[in-house]
Amino acid sequence: MSHTHTPKCKSMLTSLSDYVDGTLSDELCQEIDRHLADCPDCTVMVDTLRKTVSIVHRCAEDEAQAPAPVRARLYKTLKLDDYIRH
Amino acid sequence: MTEAALSDLSVAALRAGDRAEFARLVDAASGPIYRLALKMLGDPQDAEDALQTTFLKVYQHLGEFEGRSSLSTWLYRIAANEALMLLRRRHPQLSLSDDGDDDLEYPAAQLTDWCCLPEEEFVSAEARTALDRAIQRLPEILRIVFVLRDIEDLSIQETAEALGLSEAAVKTRLLRARLRLRDDLSGYYSGRLEQRKQ
Numbered sequence: 001m002s003h004t005h006t007p008k009c010k011s012m013l014t015s016l017s018d019y020v021d022g023t024l025s026d027e028l029c030q031e032i033d034r035h036l037a038d039c040p041d042c043t044v045m046v047d048t049l050r051k052t053v054s055i056v057h058r059c060a061e062d063e064a065q066a067p068a069p070v071r072a073r074l075y076k077t078l079k080l081d082d083y084i085r086h
Numbered sequence: 087m088t089e090a091a092l093s094d095l096s097v098a099a100l101r102a103g104d105r106a107e108f109a110r111l112v113d114a115a116s117g118p119i120y121r122l123a124l125k126m127l128g129d130p131q132d133a134e135d136a137l138q139t140t141f142l143k144v145y146q147h148l149g150e151f152e153g154r155s156s157l158s159t160w161l162y163r164i165a166a167n168e169a170l171m172l173l174r175r176r177h178p179q180l181s182l183s184d185d186g187d188d189d190l191e192y193p194a195a196q197l198t199d200w201c202c203l204p205e206e207e208f209v210s211a212e213a214r215t216a217l218d219r220a221i222q223r224l225p226e227i228l229r230i231v232f233v234l235r236d237i238e239d240l241s242i243q244e245t246a247e248a249l250g251l252s253e254a255a256v257k258t259r260l261l262r263a264r265l266r267l268r269d270d271l272s273g274y275y276s277g278r279l280e281q282r283k284q
Contacts, residue, residue, distance in 0.1 A: 048271075065117040
């Protein structure tokens with residue numbers, strides 16, 4: 001699928017982060033919704049951008065702890081060995 | 087690390103140099119700070135160095151913490167500065183104030199909808215490696231904004247405070263980072279889609 005974009009597609013691009021974060025004004029949101037209804041390529045763009053952000057969030061949740069040896073060395077450097085929780 | 091995760095810590099005890107309270111801070115914050123350093127630096131040893139230096143500086147300067155920003159934003163500011171300092175050693179020309187804000191380009195490549203892939207495709211070890219590589223390919227001035235906002239879950243305002251940037255600059259850089267990452271990951275996931283069709 002190749003995308004022949006219109007000026008509308010490009011102007012939508014600047015609001016995309018706020019759109020996928022749900023922080024865009026209602027008025028601009030509705031404008032983008034109307035454009036997406038007529039532009040399958042921009043719909044793919046928005047869906048894959050939203051999915052990208054969601055994948056990043058999910059992977060970040062799984063990496064919330066530093067590896068145990070890294071934590072142990074950190075506590076040692078900070079002279080906090082007596083306080084380390086296993 | 088959200089401010090809520092640090093909300094039961096006593097700032098007064100931390101400022102007074104209470105070791106047990108500092109240990110609780112390290113316990114709550116070391117994971118996110120290591121994650122930030124690893125995403126920024128791409129190397130576990132460098133990330134560990136940044137982690138240790140960050141907390142040494144935090145302990146050294148806790149007495150000066152005035153609460154003008156939240157404790158978590160203050161920690162992230164120190165960690166981000168540490169990571170950027172290590173990156174500047176690799177690339178002395180790196181400047182966070184370089185805007186590099188060219189016109190936004192709509193992706194020239196073909197658009198493939200890969201959202202229909204099974205969920206396990208998005209969290210496989212191979213997919214995580216593809217994601218980490220894509221993050222490493224982001225220019226540093228975009229990567230630090232992306233890491234703070236999308237990985238560490240800071241608000242636009244907190245990200246701006248941590249980096250000393252305007253909120254407008256944070257929003258612009260976040261969008262550029264996300265678009266580049268989407269482009270990059272589209273290459274990987276389109277390939278996965280093709281493989282599944284065969």
